[in-house]
Amino acid sequence: MIRTLPTQTTSTDTLLSFRYQDDGVAAIPLTPLQKRFVRQVVEKLRSGQYPLESVPCAVCGGHDFEQLAAKDRYGIPLSTQICKNCGLVQTNPRMTQAAYNEFYNCEYRPLYEGELRANPKPLRLQYARGVALREYVARFLSHPPQETRILEVGCGAGGVLQAFHEVGFQVQGIDLGEEYVTYGREHLGLDLTVATIHEVDLKRRPHMVLYSHVIEHILDLESEFRQVHRLLSPDGLLVIETPGLYHIPVNYAHDCLRYLQNAHVYTFSLRTLCNVLEPLGFRLLSGTEQVRAVFVALPQGTSARPQSDYPQARDFLRATELQFLLEVGLQRLGTAPVEAVLHFSQVIESFPTAPLAYHLLALALEKAGRAREARRIRAAAARLPLAH
Numbered sequence: 001m002i003r004t005l006p007t008q009t010t011s012t013d014t015l016l017s018f019r020y021q022d023d024g025v026a027a028i029p030l031t032p033l034q035k036r037f038v039r040q041v042v043e044k045l046r047s048g049q050y051p052l053e054s055v056p057c058a059v060c061g062g063h064d065f066e067q068l069a070a071k072d073r074y075g076i077p078l079s080t081q082i083c084k085n086c087g088l089v090q091t092n093p094r095m096t097q098a099a100y101n102e103f104y105n106c107e108y109r110p111l112y113e114g115e116l117r118a119n120p121k122p123l124r125l126q127y128a129r130g131v132a133l134r135e136y137v138a139r140f141l142s143h144p145p146q147e148t149r150i151l152e153v154g155c156g157a158g159g160v161l162q163a164f165h166e167v168g169f170q171v172q173g174i175d176l177g178e179e180y181v182t183y184g185r186e187h188l189g190l191d192l193t194v195a196t197i198h199e200v201d202l203k204r205r206p207h208m209v210l211y212s213h214v215i216e217h218i219l220d221l222e223s224e225f226r227q228v229h230r231l232l233s234p235d236g237l238l239v240i241e242t243p244g245l246y247h248i249p250v251n252y253a254h255d256c257l258r259y260l261q262n263a264h265v266y267t268f269s270l271r272t273l274c275n276v277l278e279p280l281g282f283r284l285l286s287g288t289e290q291v292r293a294v295f296v297a298l299p300q301g302t303s304a305r306p307q308s309d310y311p312q313a314r315d316f317l318r319a320t321e322l323q324f325l326l327e328v329g330l331q332r333l334g335t336a337p338v339e340a341v342l343h344f345s346q347v348i349e350s351f352p353t354a355p356l357a358y359h360l361l362a363l364a365l366e367k368a369g370r371a372r373e374a375r376r377i378r379a380a381a382a383r384l385p386l387a388h
Helices: 032-047 097-106 108-113 123-140 159-165 178-188 221-231 245-252 270-280 312-335 337-350 355-367 371-382
Strands: 065-071 077-083 089-091 149-153 170-175 192-194 208-212 237-241 282-288 292-297
Touching: 032 097, 032 108, 065 312, 077 312, 097 108, 123 159, 123 208, 123 237, 123 292, 149 159, 159 170, 159 178, 170 178, 178 192, 221 270, 245 312, 270 282, 270 292, 312 337, 312 355, 337 355, 355 371
Parallel strands: 149 170, 149 208, 170 192, 208 237
Antiparallel strands: 065 077, 077 089, 237 292, 282 292
16 A cells, blocks of 8 residues: 555554654754755655555564554654564555665665765775674685675675675675765776666576675565575575664664664564575574574475564563663753653653653652652552562
8 A cells, every 4th residue: 555654743652662753853963964865855755755655564474563663763754663473673654666766866875874975985894894794604605715606785885795805705796876886896896786686697606695784675575585595506695684673772772763764674683584584495504683694595495484573572672762761861860850850751651660760750859859749659659560
């Protein structure tokens, strides 16, 4: 079903907390250039130039979702949902593929990188990631580097591939960004092409296909990885890196809102990633919740039902958000008790059974000179059910 963005705000009843309502407030500092392109994206969503589509869960085909957030870190309206059947966190409704194509051509770079033109600076970070990845996959490769063919999908300018190329691997990369592909060909001497996985021209089948922080952007996962399975050599490897759900606290100091971004269609745990790939003919060899994972291609996929990561994923996200909110409130408690009172009151609205939030609210009330209200809050905390 195709539709435009609603103009009303979303109820906060099921959101992770009050911070996730669609209020247009960014969770990170924005430059004037980024603010300009945020406004441009929002206008296209409001006008229907970027239409939205409601889709079933990419893992289990279910339609039973719980909304976690109504905006992303830029303040752009974004409906982040978790499937109540399998636990995959996903954008739903989401922009159509045509809308995403225009977004990547027009707004992605200035919004995410703060640049109007392709910037080679991230190459250093990509190269460092490539070195770490090269060391991680070495024990799974059955051929020496000079005999191993690697295809990277979404290679950008080739920073990750460069780490493999310099030690003798036969590398090829594809990406949709023509400026990045041209830069990698001209400055790094890599075999890069503007193409999708369905368009790539391969002289020989690769021994390894690599997706480094790309899978979270792909809408049609089944079509993508069926094609990967067809292209891989027998017993070939599929290597995936993607922002891990259970690693958000490490990378974003427990602030899940700073992670959310409209370009990410999915957020995987290792379990939900396996749920996507196992039916398509891939078996996990090694993986972490970072997420970094190595799969081997099998003759056929499994017909087993996906193992659910819900409610573990939801409980984890709720606990992470509560910890972040309590830490923010504690910072305000010493210097701005009146602000702390408002903050902890909002925390209790989102987490009505969290005893520590009540005790901190009572402490803030006392510091603000409201002892009677503090006693009432402590009495309410005493009536809370005991945690099991």
